[in-house]
Amino acid sequence: MKVAHLYLLVHVFLTAGVLVNAFDPITTTVVLGIGASLGRQIYNYLHESCSPKWITFNATGLKADLERKLIGQHIASRIILRAVNGFMSNSNPKKPLVLSLHGWTGTGKNFVSQLIADSIYKEGMDSNFVHVFTSELHFPHASQLETYKSQLQQWIKGNVTNCAHSMFIFDEMDQMHPGLIDGIKPYLDYYDKLDGVSYRKAIFIFLSNAGGDSIVQKALDFWRGGRDREEIQLRDLETELSLSVFNNKKSGLWHTSLIDKNLVDFFVPFLPLEYRHVVQCAMAEMIAAERQPDQNLAEQLAKDLVYFPKADRVFSVKGCKTIGSKLDYYT
Structure with missing residues (x-):
């Protein structure tokens, strides 16, 4: 539903309320019913519901x-x-x-x-x-x-x-x-x-x-x-x-x-992450933060993390968990 369409629904809904007193009882019931239906549409547009509009697998x-x-x-x-x-x-x-x-x-x-x-x-x-x-x-x-x-x-x-x-x-x-x-x-x-x-x-x-x-x-x-x-x-x-x-x-x-x-x-x-994966994480964090990706910075950050086993430094002990918080420290 486009915004213009939503505004139109609101206008019709409010107009219906203003005109209710001008109609006979039967017409009033019809208008109120229309108003209630429009009200539900407006509510469902603005509020999440268990419907395909809000839940659709991509x-x-x-x-x-x-x-x-x-x-x-x-x-x-x-x-x-x-x-x-x-x-x-x-x-x-x-x-x-x-x-x-x-x-x-x-x-x-x-x-x-x-x-x-x-x-x-x-x-x-x-x-x-x-x-x-x-x-x-x-x-x-x-x-x-x-x-x-x-x-x-x-x-x-x-x-x-x-x-x-x-x-x-x-x-x-x-x-x-x-x-x-x-x-x-x-x-x-x-x-x-x-x-x-x-x-x-x-x-x-x-x-x-x-x-x-x-x-x-x-x-x-x-x-x-x-x-x-x-x-x-x-x-x-x-x-x-x-x-x-x-x-x-x-x-x-x-x-x-x-x-x-x-x-x-x-x-x-x-799987545990290796040095090269941590570098990729750092680059992705920079992009997500709308910062200019810096390969040298990413590599320096990755080198300073703790790896396992200590002698071989194969896998990052904390994976990419602390990358985001460490970026500011390195700049």
Whole structure:
């Protein structure tokens, strides 16, 4: 709807209100009905709603963003695109889409969640239908585990009832109290409806550092063997990653029925980033900040970061996490 069209609707709506008193009762009812309909159109234009105007999957946009903006993650990029594209293209999915993203900090897990949200919701991460939970903020006390379970269930049920295409992002899964996430297991399963509510069009994304060490070790093995990191495939990591997460007592997915019952559709590994990737991150940050890209500055910044193993300096310990905040220091 164009702005001029919106102004016309407002004018008609206000005019209808002024003229109501000049009509007989039957005409007044008709005019009020027209006014109410126009009012709803104006409201829906200005306020986000669970409709195709606000929620429409842009597969081309997601593909382009993953290719151009996600740095050093060929496995994650491929999985995310196929998983989200397949799910959003299915008008009648059998279960919600459940993605579990794993890797060291700064490798792009939160960023990918943002790209997915941007490809589906007009408002992106600011959408009323995207909900983010963090362990430290929303579930801080182990003694209140049962209360958190109940609150989480009610929150998810209420929001999916409001909009079937809701997205729920759980950050810091490695810090979440074991057992809490099992409280939402029924919503992730193959049910048509639960208490009259269908959850099959919702998306659940878990972000965790758990399993990151096993991913790094595999990447290090490839590097020491003289093999290109792009040769690493999902099959090289998936089984070991799921077992590592399932058996990690410090993980919110420890011995969870979500894994045991195969309700997680994809365990997505995020590889540790090398020096060259950090340089790319720095250049991208400069462009995003509308600054002139400076290759020398990007290289200097990348050199000063901490790498692992210390002797070989192969992988950035914090990935690209601190790049943005360090740019001002280097200028």
